[in-house]
Amino acid sequence: MAHRAKIVAACAFLCIANGPLFGQAIPGTTHVPTDLGRRINEIESCLPDPVIVKGEPPSCHTLAERMQELHVPGISVAVIHHGALEWAKGFGVERIGGEPITPETLFxxxxxxxxxxxxxxxxxxxxxxxxxxxxxxxxxxxxxxxxxxxxxxxxxxxxxxxxxxxxxxxxxxxxxxxxxxxxxxxxxxxxxxxxxxxxxxxxxxxxxxxxxxxxxxxxxxxxxxxxxxxxxxxxxxxxxxxxxxxxxxxxxxxxxxxxxxxxxxxxxxxxxxxxxxxxxxxxxxxxxxxxxxxxxxxxxxxxxxxxxxxxxxxxxxxxxxxxxxxxxxxxxxxxxxxxxxxxxxxxxxxxxxxxxxxxxxxxxxxxxxxxxxxxxxxxxxxxxxxxxxxxxYAWPDFQPVVRTAIELDRSVLARYVGTYQLAPDFSLVFTLEDGQLMAQATNQHKFPVFPESETRFFWKVVNAEIEFFPDSAGHVKYVVFHQNGQDDRGVKK
The missing domain is CATH 3.40.710.10 (DD-peptidase/beta-lactamase superfamily)
Structure with a gap:
């Protein structure tokens, strides 16, 4: 039964394009203007990574790929342009094996x-x-x-x-x-x-x-x-x-x-x-x-x-x-x-x-x-x-952040392995797998982190950084998680 569920889920992620609703900007028609169709296709076919590593070619993922990677069955989007609701569209399903998401689906x-x-x-x-x-x-x-x-x-x-x-x-x-x-x-x-x-x-x-x-x-x-x-x-x-x-x-x-x-x-x-x-x-x-x-x-x-x-x-x-x-x-x-x-x-x-x-x-x-x-x-x-x-839509904000990655010896990365408690119900667990430092937050997926200095690392999947603070003997006692202008401290357990 579990295997069958995975097959159904895969179909849901691959067959995601549900009919769009077009709003005030183009009343009385379901015809997709050329520019609008191009924009929707651009969004569906190339989601930029939140963080770009300097020296590496920019990469992007399709919406279907990201939904499958992040295990998101359904997503609904509405876009405002020139002061009007230009389009709204559902992707995926409201439940795995169920009906498709529409612009009227409630969240x-x-x-x-x-x-x-x-x-x-x-x-x-x-x-x-x-x-x-x-x-x-x-x-x-x-x-x-x-x-x-x-x-x-x-x-x-x-x-x-x-x-x-x-x-x-x-x-x-x-x-x-x-x-x-x-x-x-x-x-x-x-x-x-x-x-x-x-x-x-x-x-x-x-x-x-x-x-x-x-x-x-x-x-x-x-x-x-x-x-x-x-x-x-x-x-x-x-x-x-x-x-x-x-x-x-x-x-x-x-x-x-x-x-x-x-x-x-x-x-x-x-x-x-x-x-x-x-x-x-x-x-x-x-x-x-x-x-x-x-x-x-x-x-x-x-x-x-x-x-x-x-x-x-x-x-x-x-x-x-x-x-x-x-x-x-x-x-x-x-x-x-x-x-x-x-x-x-x-x-x-x-x-x-x-x-x-x-x-x-x-x-x-x-x-x-x-x-x-x-x-x-x-x-x-x-x-x-x-x-x-x-x-x-050429907004001035919400662009990828460019960061510079460096190489660190495996022995340095090994110092950071462990669990760090940031809140009573939230921890970050760091593991070293095939020479790559990995981070996993409570109830979330595991992702690689990359060094920009000996003690400061960043994610590619989200614009956030983690900073390790070792004592004089080199033993890490705590970390500080930097995201959205906030700094949260976590003590090593």
């Missing part, structure tokens, strides 16, 4: 839920029901932010919650598997059983530093509930989703039975479906959105057009500008801000159990894209597809 958005819920919070600010800079405890009634010895007398604000500067604990949430108890929101906030997270509490003075916190967005969820006196999914439907045309999206958790036939099945790293299917996330503001790339593209378009004062269905231009103004950590009110001062873009990634996605939109030139996958590790594929889109 869990993971943390891409945050910028959509942030827009709802800002809508309440616009209505005068919330303030960006008042103590959230002045509005919270069902639950209050407890006093904290780490921040005596401190008051957290909505602005700080949205920018990840409020100082709250809990980075993210694993969700709840099928047939397991699901906690109330207050139980999540207090870390009480059956919640599977630590209590959400202040661990630093609000406003003093940037630290990503899904916990802070869960406090924001309770704030919206207390301010609006409405169920969260209903509030988001009426204030954001319907007004901007996200008609295939919902914050209902779990997904209603009537929509399950439209949803992709989540997978782990080796073609194994997540037991029981999609997890349930009571932390709806942080991780609870079900949606499609096309619907998220409509969110991108709304932000772009609201900034210009052309389509302010949810926010006025002033609040939209505040949303996109970077502060600590290059974060605005719900979105990460990148690019150059003249061509900034906003973005957010998303990871739920078995779903990984990426959203990007440029503020001024009407460009953007959304990529969603239904497998753990699919974020790497989403990033590579985004680079392929960037190349096809």
């Amino acid at each position: 869990q958005a993971g943390s891409i839920s945050k910028p959509i819920s942030a827009m709802a919070a800002l809508h309440l600010v616009q209505q005068g029901k919330l303030s960006l800079d008042s103590d959230v405890n002045s509005v919270l009634t069902t639950w209050k932010v407890p006093a904290s010895p780490a921040a005596p007398g401190a008051a957290a604000t909505l602005r700080e919650l949205l920018t990840h500067t409020a100082g709250f604990t809990v980075h993210g949430f694993p969700g709840y598997a099928a047939n397991t108890p699901v906690p109330t929101l207050v139980q999540v906030l207090n870390g009480e059983k059956p919640a599977n997270n630590e209590p959400i509490r202040l661990e630093s003075v609000p406003g003093s530093q940037w630290k990503y916190s899904g916990g802070g967005y869960t406090v924001m969820q309770q704030l919206l509930l207390d301010a609006s006196k409405r169920p969260f999914a209903e509030l988001l439907r009426d204030t954001v989703l319907i007004p901007i045309g996200m008609i295939h999206s919902t914050y209902e958790q779990p997904l209603p039975a009537s929509l399950k036939a439209e949803a992709a099945t989540p997978y782990g790293v080796n073609d194994e479906p997540i037991p029981g299917g999609a997890h349930t996330y009571p932390e709806k503001a942080a991780a609870g959105l079900w949606t499609t790339p096309s619907d998220l593209a409509r969110y991108v378009l709304e932000v772009q057009q609201s900034l210009q004062g052309k389509a302010n269905h949810v926010l006025n231009p002033d609040l939209t500008k505040q949303m996109l103004t970077p502060g600590k950590g290059h974060w605005g009110l719900g979105l990460e801000i990148g690019g150059s001062p003249t061509e900034p873009y906003f973005s957010h990634g998303g990871v739920d159990e078995g779903f990984e996605s990426l959203l990007v939109g440029y503020e001024h030139n009407g460009e953007g894209a959304v990529v969603m996958t239904n497998a753990k590790g699919g974020g790497r594929l989403a990033s590579q597809v985004m680079m392929g889109i960037a190349a096809a």
Whole structure:
């Protein structure tokens, strides 16, 4: 049976091209314009490697190859060009041996839920029901932010919650598997059983530093509930989703039975479906959105057009500008801000159990894209597809990084073999195989790493580096993992 499953999976990866949906740029026709067809073919046939080694010829992979290598059964893409949803297309299958992915297939958005819920919070600010800079405890009634010895007398604000500067604990949430108890929101906030997270509490003075916190967005969820006196999914439907045309999206958790036939099945790293299917996330503001790339593209378009004062269905231009103004950590009110001062873009990634996605939109030139996958590790594929889109549409960003590799003696490489603990549930394991140093992260595939100095190595499959720190005797005690401007330390076990 397992052998047969592998054959079915191979067919799914090789037979990936499902019919595209063409949007606002070319209404009333399914004919593919020559330039558009060329761009889609370019993306499908040549995904650039995230890292290029200096002196080596550039290489690329087909989308089918990368899906098979990374064990991603399905992927859905929507591309915005010149301020319109130009095309959307599904690749692969919603479950191995099942129906093909279409532009209407639903995925869990993971943390891409945050910028959509942030827009709802800002809508309440616009209505005068919330303030960006008042103590959230002045509005919270069902639950209050407890006093904290780490921040005596401190008051957290909505602005700080949205920018990840409020100082709250809990980075993210694993969700709840099928047939397991699901906690109330207050139980999540207090870390009480059956919640599977630590209590959400202040661990630093609000406003003093940037630290990503899904916990802070869960406090924001309770704030919206207390301010609006409405169920969260209903509030988001009426204030954001319907007004901007996200008609295939919902914050209902779990997904209603009537929509399950439209949803992709989540997978782990080796073609194994997540037991029981999609997890349930009571932390709806942080991780609870079900949606499609096309619907998220409509969110991108709304932000772009609201900034210009052309389509302010949810926010006025002033609040939209505040949303996109970077502060600590290059974060605005719900979105990460990148690019150059003249061509900034906003973005957010998303990871739920078995779903990984990426959203990007440029503020001024009407460009953007959304990529969603239904497998753990699919974020790497989403990033590579985004680079392929960037190349096809001549974006100024998301280009491969060029690095220089050197040769090291096997005896040097052998010093780095071992397991390094970066978080309670995340480690990097380094092995030496046929003279090649290999790295494997928790619940992920194994990949080679290449030296750029005696102590610093890089991956080709992702733009990240690992730095080893030996003591005076040459024994490595810890590593620092560098990615996306963040540095995470891991101690050798």
